[in-house]
Amino acid sequence: MQKKISITINNKKYRVDGDKTILEVCKENRIDIPALCYHSDLDIKANCRMCLVKIEGEIGFKTACSTKVCDKMNITTESKEITRARKINLELIFSQHKEECFDCVWNYNCELLRLAKKYKVKINRFQDRKTKYPVYRFGNVIEFDSSKCIDCRNCVEVCHNQGVDFLEVKERGSLFQVLPSYKKNIDCIYCGQCITHCPAGAFETKDEFENIERPLKRKGKILVAQFAPSIRSSIGEEFGMKEGKIVTGKLVAALRKAGFDKVFDTSVGADFTTVTEAEEVVERIKQDRNLPILTSCCPSWVKYVEQRYPEFIPNLSSARSPQTILGALIKTYWAQENNINPEKIYVVSIMPCTSKKYEIERPQMKIQGMKSVDYVLTTREFARLLMKKKIDFTKLESEKLDAMFDSPSGAGIIYGATGGVMESAFRTAFEKLTGETLQKVDFKEIRGMKDIKEAEVKIGSGVKKIAVVNGLGNAKKLFDDIRAGKRYGYACIEVMACPGGCIGGGGQPIPTDEKIRIKRAESLYSIDRQKKVRKAHENPIVKRIYRNYFSKNQELAREILHTSYSRKPKGSVRKLD
Amino acid sequence: MDIIKELKRHDILGRSGSGFPAHLKWQMVKNCNASQKFIVCNGSEGEPKNYKDKYILKKYPEYVVEGIKQALLAIPNSTAFFYLRKDYYRKFGRKLRKLSWGCDIEITKKIGRYLGGEETTICEAIETGTAEPRIKPPYPAQKGILGCPTLVSNVETFYCAGKIARGEYKGERFYTIEGGAKKRGVFKASKDATIKQILEETNNLPKFDFFVQAGGGAMGEILLPKELDKQIEGIGCIVVFNRKKTDPIKLMKQWAAFFLAENCDKCTPCREGIYRINEIISKKELDGKTLDDLFFVLEKTSLCPLGKNAFRPFETLIKKLGLCRKR
Numbered sequence: 001m002q003k004k005i006s007i008t009i010n011n012k013k014y015r016v017d018g019d020k021t022i023l024e025v026c027k028e029n030r031i032d033i034p035a036l037c038y039h040s041d042l043d044i045k046a047n048c049r050m051c052l053v054k055i056e057g058e059i060g061f062k063t064a065c066s067t068k069v070c071d072k073m074n075i076t077t078e079s080k081e082i083t084r085a086r087k088i089n090l091e092l093i094f095s096q097h098k099e100e101c102f103d104c105v106w107n108y109n110c111e112l113l114r115l116a117k118k119y120k121v122k123i124n125r126f127q128d129r130k131t132k133y134p135v136y137r138f139g140n141v142i143e144f145d146s147s148k149c150i151d152c153r154n155c156v157e158v159c160h161n162q163g164v165d166f167l168e169v170k171e172r173g174s175l176f177q178v179l180p181s182y183k184k185n186i187d188c189i190y191c192g193q194c195i196t197h198c199p200a201g202a203f204e205t206k207d208e209f210e211n212i213e214r215p216l217k218r219k220g221k222i223l224v225a226q227f228a229p230s231i232r233s234s235i236g237e238e239f240g241m242k243e244g245k246i247v248t249g250k251l252v253a254a255l256r257k258a259g260f261d262k263v264f265d266t267s268v269g270a271d272f273t274t275v276t277e278a279e280e281v282v283e284r285i286k287q288d289r290n291l292p293i294l295t296s297c298c299p300s301w302v303k304y305v306e307q308r309y310p311e312f313i314p315n316l317s318s319a320r321s322p323q324t325i326l327g328a329l330i331k332t333y334w335a336q337e338n339n340i341n342p343e344k345i346y347v348v349s350i351m352p353c354t355s356k357k358y359e360i361e362r363p364q365m366k367i368q369g370m371k372s373v374d375y376v377l378t379t380r381e382f383a384r385l386l387m388k389k390k391i392d393f394t395k396l397e398s399e400k401l402d403a404m405f406d407s408p409s410g411a412g413i414i415y416g417a418t419g420g421v422m423e424s425a426f427r428t429a430f431e432k433l434t435g436e437t438l439q440k441v442d443f444k445e446i447r448g449m450k451d452i453k454e455a456e457v458k459i460g461s462g463v464k465k466i467a468v469v470n471g472l473g474n475a476k477k478l479f480d481d482i483r484a485g486k487r488y489g490y491a492c493i494e495v496m497a498c499p500g501g502c503i504g505g506g507g508q509p510i511p512t513d514e515k516i517r518i519k520r521a522e523s524l525y526s527i528d529r530q531k532k533v534r535k536a537h538e539n540p541i542v543k544r545i546y547r548n549y550f551s552k553n554q555e556l557a558r559e560i561l562h563t564s565y566s567r568k569p570k571g572s573v574r575k576l577d
Numbered sequence: 578m579d580i581i582k583e584l585k586r587h588d589i590l591g592r593s594g595s596g597f598p599a600h601l602k603w604q605m606v607k608n609c610n611a612s613q614k615f616i617v618c619n620g621s622e623g624e625p626k627n628y629k630d631k632y633i634l635k636k637y638p639e640y641v642v643e644g645i646k647q648a649l650l651a652i653p654n655s656t657a658f659f660y661l662r663k664d665y666y667r668k669f670g671r672k673l674r675k676l677s678w679g680c681d682i683e684i685t686k687k688i689g690r691y692l693g694g695e696e697t698t699i700c701e702a703i704e705t706g707t708a709e710p711r712i713k714p715p716y717p718a719q720k721g722i723l724g725c726p727t728l729v730s731n732v733e734t735f736y737c738a739g740k741i742a743r744g745e746y747k748g749e750r751f752y753t754i755e756g757g758a759k760k761r762g763v764f765k766a767s768k769d770a771t772i773k774q775i776l777e778e779t780n781n782l783p784k785f786d787f788f789v790q791a792g793g794g795a796m797g798e799i800l801l802p803k804e805l806d807k808q809i810e811g812i813g814c815i816v817v818f819n820r821k822k823t824d825p826i827k828l829m830k831q832w833a834a835f836f837l838a839e840n841c842d843k844c845t846p847c848r849e850g851i852y853r854i855n856e857i858i859s860k861k862e863l864d865g866k867t868l869d870d871l872f873f874v875l876e877k878t879s880l881c882p883l884g885k886n887a888f889r890p891f892e893t894l895i896k897k898l899g900l901c902r903k904r
Contacts, residue, residue, distance in 0.1 A: 092849035176842035
């Protein structure tokens, strides 16, 4: 237990934990202190200079984010002088931020605007100095509008924490700026964490605004939507619902209302991924080949391995990701069963992920020459589409999914949280390896937000070591250790590039932080608990397709279920006009 | 000899500009409970027009090294860095290495430019190689290089300690006199001398109408002839300007260009404030209210001493020369 201390804030006494900062204490007690460069995921940088407070007996202002409380501290958070300082600093911040509020990922909910109103800021007091700053496009996924950047450097830090270091601070003329790296071996992996950690909306996905309705304007096509496991516990936040609220039925209704002809659940695709991967685990363990096996449903992680740890390419599981398997199944089995020309099907995935936009362009993800998935909309993009169409999400009546890919196992649902893929694979692989029925389905040791979770599992007479990693920077640590021989002996390793897994993805609602990620994840586990079928291989549709379809079309089954990897050169980094 | 007591007795204030009592800093580092402590002799001298440390390093290096040795003795578990501007490193490195032979003193090159001389930046630079300031507190005396208590003191401060240790200290301080003065250079005078006394003693009190910048060629404040009966605040540096021959806008442009290039752009008021000051000066439209606001946030809200002090020359020049009527 932390020692409690007494402090005074604005003439009111508080008993608080002694190890907290002034900002943390004020947040807990609902005392409004503006903070732009603060993000609970990141280190304290204290560079926006907005959280200024006055401490009795100390000269000048202190920044609340960087100052710890101490006993008998007397803090003032609002005064004429503080307001003046905050106001001027805000005006200076606005002088480097080109306002494009109508198409901003913050959707008018940004802290900058709120503070501008609160402090009656003249946002155009100084002429924008960055109007001519360029927009950079990383690959075909992420755009960085440097004319909106307020130099808080959150993106640089999060990019570093991700082990990527693609965003750098470089001096140009007499000013330091955030710029994409031009180093040959340093590339963006499209995780989108810069988007969710930027207070100024300087990052977005390509087409996050302008072309958002494009996928729906496909004449003569059958529009098929699929949505990832983690969307059901996050999209409500975009409409002011509680963090982590489960809204599956509303989501289905919203997709239909938006114009989709069919709505499927990517979690069913996840069940196929699980079975495929579990088979591979069993095979590789039996043959003691290419171990540890590495999960491959996170495209950012896959790209990272291909570019930075190519020696581990053979270790990646060849199983395709849930969205590409389901997309492929829709264009083959489902089309065949319903007598539809697959060329006429247009599959759109609603994903928590920016990198999934890149994944569907990988040539190895094609099915019979067609793209498995034609378009990816992130959670945010789909929410914005609904807003544009004036669909009130909160008022929608729940609807049911369309038949065939409507009913995932619990294992398919938990894919959205860190540890979920491993847990799902374990539920299946255990039974395949031992021939016994797994009684204790929950695998709690690998749940939760810890950076690197390790566990030993008893399978038959042997013990296998596994690891689950969330946050790519932690994967870097683990694999550097493996490279150096400091850690070894793993059978399986799950890696999700984003903190917390897909529920913390780069395409998810903003804000995203640890508390929110935990709530989104808990919701997924609660759905899993209530499912009758909790193991992927027991899902009836999985059984049916394996029995009736894959067994007769083995070549095609391979194409639907498996993919391949190769070393990748650096993707494009373009300066747009 | 208890050097810390002696520093107190002689009332030695840090000679890098901040004027913090040296004995307090030394004592703080000594008192910290740590198995490793660091001492940094700051020879990074980056203030324009000031070169008194260079003069000391050239003329009296043995006293400086003696001062560092005293610190090593006074502070248990400590090792020292002699942190030198690159050109000073080239010029004096060999000599200093010779003088500090057998002691735990490493002669190292400064990283970065102007800001690379600020105490938290030095710690960051020695530790990580990047010249960026750190948030204070913790102060280097509490957590400096590698999180260890670190004493960062100026070359001249160590010189004083060395002099005291040898019983030769006579209350002197070094002053650089530059600009339009008749006799430019570094001079020794009493640490208690007023600016006027220093100028008089060195035969530098101008006969023409003038003003001075005291405390550093960039950070120093502007003083009129009638304001010289005070001691220097800041670095021991006086720059004399002939009022008739000096274009104040041009002078401010030089300062602005200097700060623009030398700041680290990390915090809002310094990055944007100096950018706007430069803009306003370049346009020659000195808007009093805007400048006031910018000076206010620079002084009150900047992260490091650079930003906190950068407003001073502009503010004092504009005010004292009456450049901005609207104020």
